[in-house]
Amino acid sequence: MSERRPAPTVGQVVLGKRLQELREAAGLKREEAARVLRVAPATVRRMEMAEVSLKIPYVQVLLETYGVQEDEAAAFVTLAEEANQPGWWQRFHDVLPDWFSLYVSLEGAARLVRSYEPHFVPGLLQTEEYARAVLEAGTIGQAGPDLIERHVSLRMARQSLLERPDPPHLWVIMDETVLKRPVSIRGEVMREQLDKLLDFAERDRVTLQVAEFKDGPHPGTYAPFTLFRFAEPELPDMVFTEYLTGALYLDSRTEVSAHLEVLDHMTARAASAQRTKKILREYREDF
Numbered sequence: 001m002s003e004r005r006p007a008p009t010v011g012q013v014v015l016g017k018r019l020q021e022l023r024e025a026a027g028l029k030r031e032e033a034a035r036v037l038r039v040a041p042a043t044v045r046r047m048e049m050a051e052v053s054l055k056i057p058y059v060q061v062l063l064e065t066y067g068v069q070e071d072e073a074a075a076f077v078t079l080a081e082e083a084n085q086p087g088w089w090q091r092f093h094d095v096l097p098d099w100f101s102l103y104v105s106l107e108g109a110a111r112l113v114r115s116y117e118p119h120f121v122p123g124l125l126q127t128e129e130y131a132r133a134v135l136e137a138g139t140i141g142q143a144g145p146d147l148i149e150r151h152v153s154l155r156m157a158r159q160s161l162l163e164r165p166d167p168p169h170l171w172v173i174m175d176e177t178v179l180k181r182p183v184s185i186r187g188e189v190m191r192e193q194l195d196k197l198l199d200f201a202e203r204d205r206v207t208l209q210v211a212e213f214k215d216g217p218h219p220g221t222y223a224p225f226t227l228f229r230f231a232e233p234e235l236p237d238m239v240f241t242e243y244l245t246g247a248l249y250l251d252s253r254t255e256v257s258a259h260l261e262v263l264d265h266m267t268a269r270a271a272s273a274q275r276t277k278k279i280l281r282e283y284r285e286d287f
Contacts, residue, residue, distance in 0.1 A: 008050035008102060010109035011083025014235045015076070016050040019062060023048075026066040036065050054080040092154040095147055102249065103226075103240050108161055110168050112229040114263055116220045118175040120183070121193060123155050124162060125172070125200055130193040131155045133183040139244075162206070170200075171207040173220070173266050179210070179283045191287040194280055201277050209270040210279050218269055219262045227259055 008016075023033055023044075030048075034041040037058055046052045047059075059080050063073040087105055096104070107113060107124075115122055120134055132152050135141060140151055161167060183189060200206045211218060225241040239250040239259045250256060271279060 008105070009083050009085075009087055010105050010230070010235065011079065012050040012054060014232050015054060015080055015083055016048045017235070018076070019059070020048040022063070022066040022068060028066070033062060033065065037061060053084050056080060088157070092150065092157075095150045095154060097246075100247065103247065104158060106228045106238060106240070107158065107168075109230060109232075110228040111231045112169045112171065113226060114171045114229075115224070115226040116173045116263065116266060117224050118177060118221065119181070119224065121174070121178055121197065122172050124159055124170060125197060126155060127189075127192050127196050128152060128156055129186075129189045130183060133189055137183065162200075162203075167205050169205045169207070171209075173209045173211055173263070173270050175211050176213050176279075179279070187287050191284065194284040194287065198277065198280050198284065201273065201280065207273050208276050208280075209267065209273060210276045211266060211270045212279070215269055218266050220266050225259060227256070227263060 023030070030041045030044045033044045037043065039058075043052075043058075044062075047054060056077060059077060060073070063076060068076065087101075087108070113124075120126075121130060123131065126134070132148065135148050135151050135155075140148060162170065179194075197208065201208045211220075223241055223243070225239055228238045228240070230237075236251050236253070237256045237260070239256050241248050241250070250259070270276075
């Protein structure tokens with residue numbers, strides 16, 4: 001059995017799209033590029049779709065074929081070599097599903113992360129005890145304590161991106177259900193979690209809003225989802241939505257625009273960031 005290929009890094013996604021653009025600008029079809037490399041057209045497609053690592057010799061031949069200038073080609077090759085380096089999360093390959101590996105890569109590269117969470121505090125803001133309680137209650141809880149601890153460690157490691165000197169802007173809308181749902185019989189778990197939310201609510205690069213019960217239903221009540229926006233102009237906004245056994249990554253303009261419109265609508269209806277702090281303090285007093 002061949003070794004499982006890790007999920008692509010954001011760099012591979014960006015450069016794959018750029019290779020496709022260069023090919024199309026040169027007026028070549030995938031079949032023609034494949035003949036230059038003496039490979040099947042599927043190999044070119046997989047490189048462009050970031051389904052395989054960027055083989056440097058292939059990249060060099062393609063750039064020359066597409067008429068890319070020598071200095072630009074050299075810079076592209078350097079970026080490809082960097083993109084092929086495994087992300088830090090690969091050390092959690094034993095517990096990280098393929099469909100979630102790309103999420104962690106996108107999360108780490110995004111300049112803006114906007115999400116709607118109807119059930120639980122988002123993973124980037126969870127305390128260790130809250131994360132452990134949530135994981136124990138889910139399907140992962142059936143895997144045993146050792147694997148649960150690996151998942152907790154992964155979730156805590158993801159949070160390091162918020163401690164970077166220039167972190168992404170994290171903008172979260174949570175249903176009030178998140179604050180009402182007990183995840184543990186120990187009250188201190190939720191107390192500590194609310195304290196952490198209040199701490200992050202004071203940060204310049206974090207915006208928290210609560211969708212209150214009193215405001216009734218809203219257009220985002222179908223499922224949790226996250227929208228990523230990047231500094232790189234080559235990479236479009238992307239939306240992630242999760243279901244029981246997998247996830248979808250959406251990057252078509254129509255689908256992303258629909259999710260962005262829902263987020264904007266929910267942002268206008270949800271409690272303001274200032275009122276959200278008041279709501280969090282009130283729930284904190286109950287514990």
